[in-house]
Amino acid sequence: MFEGFTSHTIPVGNGIEIAAYVGGEGPPLLLLHGYPQTRACWRKIAGPLAKKFTVVAADLRGYGESCKPPGGGNHETYSKRAMAADQVALMRALGFPRFRLVGHDRGARVAHRLALDRADAVERLALLDICPTDTMYAATDKAFATAYYHWFFLIQPADFPERMIVNNTHRYIRHTIASWCHTDGAFDERILRHYVESFFDPMAVHATCEDYRAGATIDLAHDAESDAAGRKLTMPLLVLWGERGIVGKTFDVLAEWRKKSAAEVTGRALDCGHFLPEEAPEETLEALLSFL
Incomplete structure (x- = not known):
């Protein structure tokens, strides 16, 4: 799926290894995927981006071929702060202490925390189809809870x-993707099989649940601390969202992110719907190239 890229599995500390594809030439660009996906979500735009950037498409901790440590307790193992630290260490190991950053869905939440904690590392930031986590929880009503029941x-x-997921992985992953996608033909059978098979490992299922448990607990605490301290994003920010998805229908996306920046x-x-790089690759690529 990533012709011309090389595959790496890199230790980033605390026994964690992060898997990534690396390709291209130019300024470094880190791409972080969402749920229930892997770095393969960038397959349609990674090649064109690699003509202008050194592209690093990484699997988040707990996803794809990256390490999947057990969670539990206060869910700190899958806090966005811990997951972001993985990616900073990955980029440093590759020789990139400062980079451009694009995240979609869960990857965008990791990217948001990374940009807050390590503003020195991020030149420009693009967040795809999210509003701030605390904003979305605070606005929960029947419509949101129905559409985002997985939260x-x-x-x-x-x-x-x-x-529940392990007992019917095929149905769960395919239903989830179909529910959030609003573009016919965006996912072929090969990529659907890849996403389903990435959840055949029970530790992957556990890790991704822990990602969401952290999002509802320790991540909110970290966000509250940042807000109380007046910490905001300091680098140029691009936000893109699917017009047919719940984020665009429910929130004034630009207004909400301007409060955080x-x-x-x-x-x-x-x-498109939720999966911008796969449903609207040409438009996503155009917007990213113009901004980055």
Whole structure:
């Protein structure tokens, strides 16, 4: 899926190894995927981006071919702060102490935390199809809870959601992708099989549940601390969202991110659902190239 890229598995500390594809030439660019996906979500635009950048498409901790440590306790193992630190260490190991950063979905939440904690490392930031986590939880109503039921299902105590998913992985992953995608033909059978098979490992299912449990607990605490301290994003920010998705229908995306940023915020809706790089690759690529 990533012709001309090389595959790496790199130790980033604390026994964690992060898997990544690396390709291209030019300024470094880190791409972080969402749920229930892997770095393969960038397959349609990574090649064109690699003509102008050194592209690093990484699997988040707990996803794809990256390490999947057990969670539990206060879910700190899968806090966005811990997951972001993995990616900073990955980029440093590759020789890139400073880089451009693009995240989609869960990867965008990791990217947001990374940019807050390590502003020195991020030149420009693009966040795809999210609003701030605390904003989205605070606005929960029947419509949001229905559309984003997984936010409340996956945070249930272990190992209830894990067992439910493991017992019918094919149906769960395919249903999830179909529910959030609003573009015919965006996912072929090969990529659907890849995403399903990435969840055949029970530790992957557990890790991704822990990602969401952290999002509802320790991540909110970290966000509250940042807000109380007046910490805001300091680098140029691009936000893109799917016009047919729940984020665009529910929130004033630009307004919400301007509350979190001290720098310029630009962005727009694309004619698609949740999976921008796969549903609207040409438009996503155009917007990213112009901004980056």
